[in-house]
Amino acid sequence: MTHKTHCTLDDVVDLEPGLREIRQHLHQHPELSNEESATAALVADKLRALGYQVTTGVGGYGVVGTLRSGPGTRSIGIRADMDALPITEQTGVSYASQTPGKMHACGHDGHTSMLLGAAEQLARSKNFSGTVHLIFQPAEEIGFNSGAERMLAEKLFDRFPCDAVYGLHNHPGYPVGKMMFRSGPFMAACDTVNITIHGKGGHAARPHMAVDPILVAGSLVVSLQSIVSRSIDPNETAVVTIGSLHAGHASNVIPETARLEMSVRSFDAGVRKILEDRIRTLVENHAAGYGARAEIDYVPGYPVLVNHDRETAFACEVAKELLGEENVVENLPPISGSEDFAYFLQQKPGCFLRLGNGDSAALHNPAYNFNDESLTFGAAYWTRLVERYLAD
Template sequence: MPIVNRISDLHPEITEWRRDLHAHPELRYDLPRTAGLVAEKLRAFGCDEVVPGIGRSGVVGVIRGAKGGGAKGGTGAPGKVIGLRADMDALPIEEANDVPHRSTVPGKMHACGHDGHTAMLLGAARHLAETRNFAGTAVVIFQPAEEGGAGALAMIKDGLFERFGIDEVYGMHNAPGLPVGRFATRTGPIMAAQDLVTIDIEGVGGHAARPHLSIDTVLVGAQIVNALQSVVSRNVDPLKAAVVSICMFQAGNTDNVIPQTARLRGTARSLAPEVRDLLEERIGRIAEATAAAYGAKARLDYRRGYPVLVNHAREAGFAAGVAGEVAGADKVDPNIAPFMGAEDFAYMLEQRPGAFVFVGNGDTAGLHNPAYDFNDEVIPYGTSYWVRLVETALPG
């Protein structure tokens, strides 16, 4: 079954919602306008329950099918409950686009497409609430703080799965570079664990003209950055993926003083628990030993962030099949290479079976780029995917 006809009819309206969200970006958990708009629309659509404030500022809508099995008052015995998740938050980036719907908030923009994700799930919620052509219950989950705030974990801790009885959960993200009308997913690890690396270096400060009386933390930091590149190239199994990137080097305040201290900050990414452990161990050893070789000291602060996003086998196959019904089987890659970016939907897949898919955003700027803009031509595909997923998973 291709794109849902009703979704095609709603395309202009969903596009308006998306562009309104784009023009009014909000960050992390501070989403009063976004979450309020989502809750308002879900109530207008006729959802059976609309619950704001889950995980501080998340919004959940409950839609019970007309074919029986709907929980809490639906006809027949309680049926299966499927969760569909979209993220709502923007990024602290100054937008570079010159479009009518560009950000109206200085220093904030939807540079990752969460405006599109929210709009597509709202479109699906409207259609599902109108038709209810399924048995059981669909739960639409609008999550805050995906961009570094672990909003998924906050919603889980607030009882998301237990309160709404969710049996399976599914997520979706747009993918620049993947043509519009195509989907991609895979079984197993599909996105990486994200860990924060901070290395504090202490040497001996002094006059730049007398370096022999100092221990130069700039030199030590540079050597540590170089040495850390050996972790992936020489310590990690070549058949396993890992990334170590030092992205900040903070030292000194002027041009004639060798600084007493320096700080390196970066990220370590991995797709397997044993590789994650190895990265932490090796980064610490290399930093300490390299600093010691120059007479300095180094201390590693390694903070584990989002875990590996692991798709469950049955659910990933099911999601690929549904995507194939919408776009055509030849437009779905069921074995895409893993992406080393991170995604806090991983926490949800640690709690319930489910799958994460990518939907093509076409030839656009990349994610987190100030020139990025969600491609509105994606809307019929992503929205139809959500609708078909519910109707196929809960046929009655």
């Protein structure tokens, strides 16, 4: 190899208009988890045109683009997610979603576009020696049986060997061009708990002849909050949120059932187990105390995302080279959101990092929009990371 330098922001400036066009096209045409057919087709077409070996249909609509250069034997994987959310957009932008009730409210349109930008720069410079696998993953937002799980079930890393794997997510509230890292536990495990309280329906005027599941559910909402404050070590982090409570249809009728839906988050496997045990025990006994019965559907979600020390240090070093030390946060506090990239990190060493999205609305908000000024930062970073990892 004759190259003596690695990718800079100046190297990808010319890609910016095309990346913006791709990103805004994807934004206009969002596809939910397990529906990403058009997005996957666009990605595959772009990669083929750049000379990548392209494999489609991996774990659903997953696409893997493979490029080799030089005699190097090492390999690296870079992942971007592709799916949108069931949210009605309220951004007011000219390229807003054309599909009612669906929008890219988490920036996966930007993640996909940035990685396509890196794909183009890597293909035209080939300033590396080894193999790069660009992994475009479906169904990150679904919460369980996700795209990452299904890609791994279809032997992703056997078919596309990677010595390390990397991914990123945009981060509202931090300036564009700033990157954030953390080694070790970084993003939370997230479990979903569906609870049905079975009581005895009756007339609102004769509550003594019924078993009111709404009363049980209402008092249970308060009692469940005691788990974090009284059963979890104060030095640990845990979240128990009841996001949904439904019961009854008429003011003069005591219903038969009430249903609660909960999100439970933690950063430690031991804490995760305590939360499940305490929730099950508390819910069952609480309902029994009122003469009701509780049915619990405990759905395990994504595990804790744990970044590997060496790979995180390397990724952080590359960011400092590209952006300057003043634009790199080395020890960002843990994030209570969850991410199925955690499954990749259970099988391969790697790092999941954050990229500033400026002063945008929060993720999963109908007013959220990915910041197109981030596109060249992401494309340049992924290119330089691959070049540095696969240096000759």
